Amino acid sequence: MAQAxxxxxxxxxxxxxxxxxxxxxxxxxxEAMARRIDAAGDRPVMIMPGGKERRSPQSFHGFPCYFAGxxxxxxxxxxAVLHLERMRRRExxxxxxxxxxxxxxxxxxxxxxxxxxxxxxTFHAFNAGRLRSFGRRYPIFLKILLRRSSRxxxxxxxVGLALESAFPEAGGRWDVVPNGVPVRxxxxxxxxxxxxxxxxTAGDLCFEKGTDLLLMAMAELRRPxxxxxxxxxxxxxxxxxxxxxxxxxxxVEWLGPVPQARVxxxxxxxxxxxxxxxxxxxxxxxxxxxACGKAAVAPALESLRGYLQDGIEAVLFKPGSAADLARGIExxxxxxxxxxxxxxxxxxxxxxxxxxxxxxxxxxIYAAAST
Numbered sequence: 374m375a376q377a378x379x380x381x382x383x384x385x386x387x388x389x390x391x392x393x394x395x396x397x398x399x400x401x402x403x404e405a406m407a408r409r410i411d412a413a414g415d416r417p418v419m420i421m422p423g424g425k426e427r428r429s430p431q432s433f434h435g436f437p438c439y440f441a442g443x444x445x446x447x448x449x450x451x452x453a454v455l456h457l458e459r460m461r462r463r464e465x466x467x468x469x470x471x472x473x474x475x476x477x478x479x480x481x482x483x484x485x486x487x488x489x490x491x492x493x494x495t496f497h498a499f500n501a502g503r504l505r506s507f508g509r510r511y512p513i514f515l516k517i518l519l520r521r522s523s524r525x526x527x528x529x530x531x532v533g534l535a536l537e538s539a540f541p542e543a544g545g546r547w548d549v550v551p552n553g554v555p556v557r558x559x560x561x562x563x564x565x566x567x568x569x570x571x572x573x574t575a576g577d578l579c580f581e582k583g584t585d586l587l588l589m590a591m592a593e594l595r596r597p598x599x600x601x602x603x604x605x606x607x608x609x610x611x612x613x614x615x616x617x618x619x620x621x622x623x624x625v626e627w628l629g630p631v632p633q634a635r636v637x638x639x640x641x642x643x644x645x646x647x648x649x650x651x652x653x654x655x656x657x658x659x660x661x662x663x664a665c666g667k668a669a670v671a672p673a674l675e676s677l678r679g680y681l682q683d684g685i686e687a688v689l690f691k692p693g694s695a696a697d698l699a700r701g702i703e704x705x706x707x708x709x710x711x712x713x714x715x716x717x718x719x720x721x722x723x724x725x726x727x728x729x730x731x732x733x734x735x736x737x738i739y740a741a742a743s744t
Contacts, residue, residue: 382415383415383739384415384416384417384418384464384465385417385468385470386418386420386464386466386468386470387407387417387420387470387472388469388471389402389419389421389471389472400633401657403419407419407433407434407436408434410732417436418437418438418439419436419439420438420439421433421438421439437464439460439464440456454484467490467491468492469485469490469493470493470735470739471493471494471518472495473494473495473497473499485518485521491742491743492742493522493523493738493739493742494518494522495527496525496526496528496532496536497528497532497654498532498655499536499654501538512540516540516542524546524741525543525546525548526547526548526550526735527548527549527550528655529655529679530675530676531675532676550731550735550738551726552655553726553727553728553730553732554661554727554728570598570599571598571600571626571642571643572601572644572646572647573600573601573647573662574587574647575603575631575636576650577606578602578604578605580608580651581652582652583650583672584612586649586694586695587600587695588615588616588619588625590699590702591624591625591699591702592620593695593699594706595703596703598624598644598706599626600621601639603639604629605629613627640667641666643667645705645712646659646669646670647669647670648670648671649672650672650692651692653672653674654676655676656671656674656677656681659677659687660723660726662719663720663722664720664726666719669688669715670689670701671688672691672692672693674692677689680722680725680726685715686719688704688705688715
């Protein structure tokens with residue numbers, strides 16, 4: 374079925390909320406999908422909520438990109454629908470692949486009510502409580518999107534189960550298609566690796582990502598080691614204050630938002646990667662670190678246990694426990710041979726998540742949605 378789709382010259386519109394920051398998950402996924410679609414002989418066009426709307430498309434990694442204006446409020450929806458209709462008339466896409474991003478993509482629900490374009494709807498995460506916090510009308514918009522979509526995909530089984538628990542309309546309709554990762558060879562220079570003895574974590578600084586847990590774990594470590602943190606501070610300054618309160622200023626370096634290329638360079642040079650998250654729908658950064666040839670300490674969440682085995686590719690700890698996280702870090706710090714074995718197995722595992730596999734699955738889904 375995939376072969377019936379690939380190379381048919383179809384135009385696929387990818388709608389994903391992204392500021393264009395290269396370290397942002399949607400930016401990474403949207404670029405990878407666009408490149409695969411283009412390589413298969415089809416034509417990608419990008420649509421992004423937000424930004425300043427312009428009549429002519431802009432460039433996103435060399436592909437045409439339309440900014441649909443603000444969609445975060447019902448007041449913005451009529452104008453967003455107008456912008457989307459202008460794009461449709463100009464580009465005439467054969468299919469829309471919508472990467473769900475909460476209120477910023479609900480304007481599309483109104484647009485799709487009166488259009489017959491096939492839609493593939495992908496969820497990278499789902500939190501019913503967070504959705505309800507937007508307001509009572511937003512679950513209604515999501516129901517419209519669910520009923521209007523030809524196919525549903527989720528990046529992991531826990532995301533699918535959470536979705537159908539809140540919305541029975543999704544029951545039995547979703548397929549798991551994990552994200553791919555850019556597979557990069559591990560660093561071979563042992564001298565370089567031993568010279569950069571720091572731990573690394575990357576992602577927004579917030580409660581869900583467990584940055585506070587990692588800092589508390591760092592304060593408990595018996596041996597001093599440096600920690601490098603990449604990501605935006607979404608805590609209103611609480612994380613920098615916690616660094617100072619725990620006396621970690623000399624051992625913790627916060628770099629702020631960092632381009633993906635530099636994150637990968639930091640991954641290649643770090644001692645190992647630490648994911649302290651309380652919640653993870655997939656764990657893309659963990660796989661990126663493994664693709665760079667690094668072992669990891671990660672929470673034993675169902676979404677991660679779907680591909681990680683404790684003591685094989687990673688050391689898993691009890692989610693939410695700073696003490697257990699500290700024990701996991703100590704284990705990899707203290708056992709060099711174990712860490713080196715994990716690096717080999719981690720790189721081997723990451724190769725299974727090259728974008729070729731997910732894209733072939735999406736090709737089948739696109740073909741089914743467009744028939």
